[in-house]
Amino acid sequence: MPASEGPVSEILETRGHLMDTGILARVLDDVLAYGGDYRIDRLDVGRLHDDETYARLMVSAADQASLQRLLMRLQTHGVNQVDPGEALLRVVERDGVFPDDFYSTTNLETVVRIGSSWVPVEQPEMDCGLVVDIGRVRTVPVSDIRAGQSVVCGAGGVKVVLPHVDRSEGDDFGFMSSAVSSEKPQSLLLRQIAQQMREVKADGGKVLWVGGPAVVHTGAAPAMVALVENGWVDVLFAGNALATHDIEASLYGTSLGVDLAHGRGVEHGHEHHIRAINQIRKAGSIGAAVEQGVLTGGVMHAMVRQGKPFVLVGSVRDDGPLPDVITDVIDGQRAMRAELPGVGFAIMVATMLHSIATGNLLPASVPLVCVDINPASVTKLADRGSAQAVGIVTDIGLFLEGLARELVPGWTNA
Amino acid sequence: MPASEGPVSEILETRGHLMDTGILARVLDDVLAYGGDYRIDRLDVGRLHDDETYARLMVSAADQASLQRLLMRLQTHGVNQVDPGEALLRVVERDGVFPDDFYSTTNLETVVRIGSSWVPVEQPEMDCGLVVDIGRVRTVPVSDIRAGQSVVCGAGGVKVVLPHVDRSEGDDFGFMSSAVSSEKPQSLLLRQIAQQMREVKADGGKVLWVGGPAVVHTGAAPAMVALVENGWVDVLFAGNALATHDIEASLYGTSLGVDLAHGRGVEHGHEHHIRAINQIRKAGSIGAAVEQGVLTGGVMHAMVRQGKPFVLVGSVRDDGPLPDVITDVIDGQRAMRAELPGVGFAIMVATMLHSIATGNLLPASVPLVCVDINPASVTKLADRGSAQAVGIVTDIGLFLEGLARELVPGWTNA
């Protein structure tokens, strides 16, 4: 990357609950971490804790490229240029390759200055480029960019808007913005998640689930089925494993039913899952297997019966896979992306791979709860930039049963 | 340790479900691991899976001291000498010091050949010596041995009896002998533990609880209180932390109550717990604080009200501590030991230190369930010789609430 001619700087500003949320501290810390420097030119502190704070600062960096990268970084905190100017557009020369200085997106609400008006970015998604097309701006991943498209370059002409945090509502759900912990009253969390889901549904939003095979292992499939059948699962993202284990449990009910019912913890016979997959391949698809009466129970069966969409994306460790599994991961991302519009709440259960994948695609405005017994899964999601993620370290089986009890009146795991 | 004159050997035998339980494999493995060798002289295998197997083997070691240690080791698997002879007794010369070759106990049912009759050992406990006194044999820890007492030395004259495993009852509780796992149907486990507790109580046995502070942190105190008030907690072993957090939550209800009720996850004020301790010290004891109306809620309050004993043993990280805490750990072990007779079931929740301590003292005949969200706590207990331990990796809060729902009809965490 060619060095510029010398130190360069830019004037930035930001407004919001910068002090007690620690945002300003993180902003200043990032400036230093990126090798830049800052000068605070103005700071109008909210005197009362409900007041907003306004900060204006000058940041500098060794060269223009570094400065532009720093500016993009700071935008993830809602810090924008005072005078962003017009967006700089460049034409893509080759399919699948951005210009060197392309603007790399956050997952926050973003507006772009085109022809002296601010155009909102459609479908915010992180790590994409911004394609401008007849007055519209949308995110495009590098794999989908095509020669001839116009892409925003540099940080100029771009503004990011932080989600508004209404602190007075902290009592409802905001508390969950605190760190990952296994030491929180889980019953309370359960109730709050149920409440959140009710509100999203009431507003016409969709509830997206992302699940791993432990949903089945932990014996939580009946609870999950109850949730599906009662309309609490609008879309399901998963891999080959969740669907296979679920189908295996349904198809080989006698043996595996005993297993789950008695908690034997039998290491699954190596041949059962591949046989289950073979059965569904023979039927043609999961839906066909339901139709043909081959598959008569379980989570996938319930999804088919409810007419709810699912996206299964493969991974390199898959056996089979099931015919419904999308084996090309980039195609898989496209299929997931296509289901996101309208999603108002996302819940990720016992899966690290598909959770991170979904977190990468979701706009920051969608609340996201990640539930796992392994603290690492939960932290990893938050670390990767899904700042809106709330982590709950708990037992999947008991959690899903508790959620079913909250949302499905009269449900018991008898 | 002085070397003996050359290879020595002994003929051993054992009977039971040696094959499908893997015991024989472990026995042979241990012989090699201890530097010895074996020859299988006879093996009458149970042909059907309900039949018992009988094995006779010769084991050899480089010297007498090694052989004796190996014999003691094999006794932990129920392997005894064919011809154990009489027990060798030596008189203790100094307080708190065993003879060099003292017999180190297992926690299994044990009998000692004294004057040509087999005398059962009272209160089996691991890592003790066996004191013989007018025809009785009892376990004594090294710290309690006194000069002049007669102690069994060497492995001769000692037989260990493995707990009888009735495999036909495997469906009730036996499954739990499988390894630690977070991937088991937790609801089923809950139901089985509740059933086990009902049976122990029906037989007049006591239920021992060992608990850590996460019982309070996870918001499970109301469930725990319900269990205490309904007679499901006969004895409680804990440290300063569980009692302090519980009392702190009761005393500073306004602030911490809000905390627990809203899940704020507030790092507890450093001054609250020391203030809570100070209040109880002023009252004189937890019981006195209940009597004086200072302490009006929580787990410890419920224990006092129910007239159920608790043993709080201190640790080096304690603040305060509460006046009820036994600060000398060896005295603490004695106090715990004194509560063990009559215990028919032990459940350990969210505490590694006191769980291991209790595991060290319990006879192997007492079923023991260890519940923690951290797999390491659960494995550690099993690793230390508490082979009867069943580990459950789950969320403490949801687990205790589930148990309360099973055992206390009508209970809800409303």
Add this chain to the structure above:
Amino acid sequence: MPASEGPVSEILETRGHLMDTGILARVLDDVLAYGGDYRIDRLDVGRLHDDETYARLMVSAADQASLQRLLMRLQTHGVNQVDPGEALLRVVERDGVFPDDFYSTTNLETVVRIGSSWVPVEQPEMDCGLVVDIGRVRTVPVSDIRAGQSVVCGAGGVKVVLPHVDRSEGDDFGFMSSAVSSEKPQSLLLRQIAQQMREVKADGGKVLWVGGPAVVHTGAAPAMVALVENGWVDVLFAGNALATHDIEASLYGTSLGVDLAHGRGVEHGHEHHIRAINQIRKAGSIGAAVEQGVLTGGVMHAMVRQGKPFVLVGSVRDDGPLPDVITDVIDGQRAMRAELPGVGFAIMVATMLHSIATGNLLPASVPLVCVDINPASVTKLADRGSAQAVGIVTDIGLFLEGLARELVPGWTNA
């Protein structure tokens, strides 16, 4: 699955170190776990610990389908039918679908009775079918099976041969067959792994590495580069992440170099990795980027320079990806499979996804070491049937540096 007419049985036999290795115990346990029953007809126990044991048992199950599944299961322990007869072949009717009762493979050495001679299976791999073609038998995954091919069905005519364990060599490497642990002398393990790698190379075998991005995060890239440059890495399997982080560290050396050199632990700028990917996409491939002088350091650069093959297989969480990444996971498995012939040792470092994927493909005869700081990664691999896996819970950075010191004389991380 249609039930058969009633209880059916089969006579099985096995030979080897069945007792002290616990294999027989596991066999009997599996019979019960699969709902079958057994009768031991003969047991010639090795009297000395170097002698082999021979066992003959009758196993029974409720119906033929259950019995066949049980027989396949027991073959994973090296238990075969006394009278296996000829293999039953069926013709595949549709692409990608096996006959219902297809023989599902283990990853063990296997022979099939075809036309009264025993034919060895080429390239053992688990969860495949066995295709018979002009006297040859090879494993084929369900996704690659084609209509018209002949596939072995049922357990008849198939024998599995357990790997020979030479217990007298236990001191060299065999100790590592013990369970996963973070409490083992890591230096000793390091030395033994180095020794194992030297022997494999001396025998003309290839050393396969499977790596995750933590190789770069932990600062171990220089050690890894030294290992590559000195010929200790013959093939590398990884995902988009390892390669991207490695390339990112090379391309943005100034900023990220500072980071790694000073351990700042800066959360990587969200734009850096996507920019690194874009650079390589522009170059066309990693190899092209090396050739064009764009990429001048790091692990991938060293692989290219040494002319050693690498297979990068994508996952659904990938950004970009790099142009070398195979985005179709089934194609990715095929590419990995193609590199396996000749591999004599596999080492998996800090990656769960690609480790399990590789474990699925590897014959059981290839020794496999899995290194991670997270015990869960290590256990998961062993749980999934890669019984030959040795798990080491340790720090990746210090481990790779230690290995470099062992294998590359004079190497220091200065």
Add this chain to the structure above:
Amino acid sequence: MPASEGPVSEILETRGHLMDTGILARVLDDVLAYGGDYRIDRLDVGRLHDDETYARLMVSAADQASLQRLLMRLQTHGVNQVDPGEALLRVVERDGVFPDDFYSTTNLETVVRIGSSWVPVEQPEMDCGLVVDIGRVRTVPVSDIRAGQSVVCGAGGVKVVLPHVDRSEGDDFGFMSSAVSSEKPQSLLLRQIAQQMREVKADGGKVLWVGGPAVVHTGAAPAMVALVENGWVDVLFAGNALATHDIEASLYGTSLGVDLAHGRGVEHGHEHHIRAINQIRKAGSIGAAVEQGVLTGGVMHAMVRQGKPFVLVGSVRDDGPLPDVITDVIDGQRAMRAELPGVGFAIMVATMLHSIATGNLLPASVPLVCVDINPASVTKLADRGSAQAVGIVTDIGLFLEGLARELVPGWTNA
């Protein structure tokens, strides 16, 4: 706790790097978390990142008791009253009980206004009271307070001074203030810790080690012995377990030596450790055992030979214990406290219990490194208020060997 008459408030101030360190954000957050409210009256922000910031704020709470607790809380962040006035003293009425409103200490440098002069607190330690005695002020834990002593009550007249963080030196050691991580270049950390230890020793300070039994399990004893013998261990805090395992490894060298040397991972014979303890009890003490030639190697032997003090404090799970173990935990704390003066650096290795215990006693001014392969141990220490703690998640064995290589020229684990 009796409620006061209504909302009360106080004016506070603080100065330092409040912005980019996030301290001010935490202060404001704590005010709200404690149920109080704030108004920022003045904020002089450092314009450049090296400038200090000055903040004055009014905080209010519902009653006087709440306000005083809030004020004490804020002092942990270095926020003091603008007009603290004189300290209020009360006379203790009963041994072991503080007045209700006693000032509960932090572990920070603190001064108390007595008779119009500021008196520094001797030996800062958290969760203590402040005893005033003829113009001197010292920390006293609740268990050591005696009737008749004068104790500071309320937050008035007390000021806390935050440790000065010289940000320009960040490159040396400051980076380690970042969060716990297993993904940091461990070699670099090793080098920096070695450097820190050299500087502390050069300044005449003592290096305190706190260790758990994994020091022995991981095979790191030789490295630890080398560190002791070369003067890098001035004091050692541990429990019965570290010393016992170390002594057991020395006494039963033949069997356990083989074990450690070959990594067998043999579950230690239950009788070995109790036999080792018995031997030392017979000798009278560890020192006596060294003198008598009974104990001839290992870490404890090296400590005795070097004439360096160690404090072993018991826990309720101990067997034996060794005669040197202090079984009363409060006495144990006193013994540890007595060794703290002069300590300039503390390193805690593979022990949660004794690390937290030591963290409770140490002034915040002593840098503290906590090393464990289990992230939970490391986080727990930091969570309990030892804010100066730096956590390193790594392999103990490789870490200690690396440290020995850094500090002991020519050392190898050959």
